Amino acid sequence: MSSPSNRSSLLCPNCKKLVSRNAPACPYCGLKKPGSLLKDNFLTRSMGDGHQVIKIILMVNVAFFVFSLLLGLGPHMFSSSPFGFLSPGNKSLLVLGATGSYPFFYLDRWWTLVSANYLHGSLLHIIFNMIALNQLGPLIIREYGVSRMITIYTLSGVGGFLVSVVAGVSLTIGASASICGMIGAALYYGKSRGGTYGEAVFSQLLGWAISIAIFGFFVPGINNWGHGGGMVAGALLGLLLGYKERKREGYLHKMLSTACILLTAGALLLSVYNGVWFIMNR
Secondary structure: OOOHHHHOEEEOOOOOOEEEOOOOEOOOOOOEOOOOOOOOOOOOOOOOOHHHHHHHHHHHHHHHHHHHHHHOOOHHHEOOOOOOEOOOOHHHHHHHOOEOHHHHHHOOOOOHHHHHHHOOOOHHHHHHHHHHHHHHHHHHHHHHOHHHHHHHHHHHHHHHHHHHHHHOOOOEOOOHHHHHHHHHHHHHHHHHHOHHHHHHHHHHHHHHHHHHHHHHHHOOOOOHHHHHHHHHHHHHHHHHHOOOOOOOOOHHHHHHHHHHHHHHHHHHHHHHHHHHHHHHHO
């Protein structure tokens, strides 16, 4: 059984130091009323292990890819082209939340700016993006923290797709905008930090950015607006949120990442609802 002294103390939701539940402010980090329900709840605590977060994102992407294939089973999925093999149809992708000027302006689906990040156009498409996520995610988590990584991943995807919508891209999908956002955040980090390590990060990720630009220039069907918009959004988020060496992860970072998680969950629930409705009514 917990003693009264244990019940009267808690770990500060911000800095994780043991403080009095009734303290007007944390003596270590200055967070006001650390024991209040607004500050101390499951939504504002640590997001947990970074590798687990990346694993969850990977699993959700794979689950929605399989779902999109099941919605549009047909001979077109077995194209001899590696870019078209196991490719869900546009109708399936539109039902599940593909974004672009058509869904956004004509169907009033603002939530597709989030859901489109978890949809992919072929087996090769999702493999490339998930490999990139698995390589970039640990770097962003190491230098920015889990909460800021979630925010960068989510909002840079929204930013990239919003640029696509404004540019008139009619239909677009993929985690590329979010991945480019992480590249942008890493480029900002490397340039801002400087030194041998910072310059190495900047040089390596600059190579990634140039390769993506060249690939998008020569391969048709690539959403260059989404890539560029996501990269710029990621760099801006890196600047605004700060990285670990300059700014410790705080309460506001955790609240923002929680909001991103709830926004993503809501958009994906709408996606699933549309998919189930489509199956039951076709």
